[in-house]
Amino acid sequence: MPVAMPIPAERYTLVAIILHWVMALGIVALAIIGLVMTHVKLPPQSLFQLYQLHKSIGITILLAAFLRIGWKLRHRPPILREAMPPWQRAAATWSHRLLYVALFALPLTGWAAVSASPFDIPTVLxxxxxxxxxxxxxxxxxxxxxxxxxxxxxxxxxxALIALICAHAGAALHHHFIKRDTVLRRMLPGRRAAQTKDSAP
Structure with a gap:
């Protein structure tokens, strides 16, 4: 008796979507906090609290990145069905790989810098x-x-991570508003986002 082949998913799983947007919001928060820490003169106590929050969010993103990789290995992402030139597919593949490298490298280098600091300030998430x-x-x-x-x-x-994210977001918006395909909707929560056909004629 022939075995039925599984139907490829049309969109990402709910867990993958949640992890994606939690990490995205966390990175935006880290960028804002980092700029405030380094460019705004604050009272020592406020600066200390910002550093602790920055470290807390950074470790959260590191743990979420491990979860995301583990989930991705167990749940294959949807196939990119839209017609794309080979160079665009290659660019998408490598940009995702570089994003994952950065999502691990940034928290790890921050953690390492804190660990090597001569001030020996403890980290409390x-x-x-x-x-x-x-x-x-x-x-x-x-x-x-x-x-x-x-x-x-x-x-x-x-x-470098901010530049990668801007390119990633720009490509997603280009697919959504210019090419009007389903690339962005695959990563959006909600039933309307799950539709695979454009509503426009």
Whole structure:
């Protein structure tokens, strides 16, 4: 008796959609907080609280990235059915790969910089959960230099991630408003977003 082949999903699963938008909102929050921390003169206590919030959201994004990868391995994303030139498919594939690299690299370099800091300020996620330093880094002989290098990598990586996200969002909006296909709707929650055909004639 022939085995029925599973029908490919037309859109992402609800879990994937939630993780995607939680991470997107978290990254926007991190970018805003990072700019405020580095460009606005604040009282020491307010600055400390912002740093703790920045670290808390960063670790949350790191954990969400692990969940997203695990979920993606168990639940294949929908096939991109829209006709696209090979170079656009390649660009989409590599931009997603670079986004995942950045989503792991940014929190890890931030965590590493905090771990190497000579100030030894503890990290408490959302003021509730103590978070450990990475191993080895707190015992370095030249912690200040290591912290400076890691902070530079983190800062430049943040600008690279913002550029990738802008390109990613721009491509999604181009598909939605110009090409009028289903690329963006596959990642939007709600029943109306689940429709696979354009409502426009």
């Amino acid at each position: 959302y003021g509730v959960i103590p978070w450990p330093d990475l191993p080895i880094l707190p015992t370095l002989a030249h912690k200040k230099q290591a912290e400076a290098v890691l902070e530079n990598i983190h800062d430049y990586g943040a600008f």
